[in-house]
């Protein structure tokens with residue numbers, strides 16, 4: 009019963025639209041008041057445990073800095089160095105960590121393991137990326153869109169490339185934040201049927217296609233991601249299938265003249281995106297990376313409830 013009230017941040021489709029919008033505004037507010045909030049130290053006495061089963065630059069550092077700037081502390085762990093690596097269950101790990109820390113952030117490919125951790129934790133659990141989704145990233149992305157282009161509601165975002173974890177969270181966001189999302193993926197690398205069904209059942213304004221130029225036509229924002237995500241095999245097959253989906257100058261010119269380019273990073277320059285686009289005037293990728301810090305302050309404050317009120 010106690011765990012029913014725990015505010016986990018697991019996936020955007022598990023939270024109602026008004027709650028996500030409130031969380032977005034909280035993140036923007038914490039960004040605009042960042043110097044004053046750093047003095048207030050709303051997370052004083054709070055400890056975040058971070059478990060990384062996969063590499064990370066942005067997620068790891070932005071969560072760590074977010075906690076420190078607001079007065080809290082972090083413990084950095086890998087699955088291998090915990091007893092998890094020797095067979096202690098996820099459920100028991102969740103029960104034990106809950107007795108020590110105030111929140112848990114985990115990056116683990118197995119999405120079921122994330123769900124199991126949250127089911128047995130009595131403190132908030134935050135999804136720091138699984139094979140299925142990357143919700144923290146898309147909160148930062150929507151924030152970045154709105155800073156550059158105003159409210160995202162009714163606007164058009166284009167995704168060209170692989171149907172991966174980042175795309176799944178974009179699909180959830182399109183429905184919750186009410187914008188159009190035009191997707192182009194190779195037919196062989198289409199989104200999972202469950203995601204497509206979710207979009208249809210929830211009347212999301214998402215189109216699932218295979219033509220990069222058609223997806224990008226007139227869009228306000230063009231997004232892509234790596235051709236080979238963590239845990240993916242078949243490097244060469246993926247490269248061959250995804251080459252026509254590269255974001256280059258010619259493709260960007262099909263978008264609206266003032267369109268922005270986003271990428272969660274790390275980018276593989278010359279593969280899914282060219283230097284011309286990454287370093288060009290429409291690219292907002294480093295604002296996007298910075299906003300991971302601000303978006304996560306909001307997520308942490310929401311999870312820890314009144315902590316930053």
Ligand code: CP
Pocket residue numbers: 063064065066067068137145272273274
């Ligand atoms: N975008 C993102 O999550 O980057 P990291 O893998 O470096 O955390």
Ligand code: NVA
Pocket residue numbers: 137172173174233234236237238272273274
């Ligand atoms: N889709 C990428 C995102 C990395 C932040 C991956 O899963 O590797």
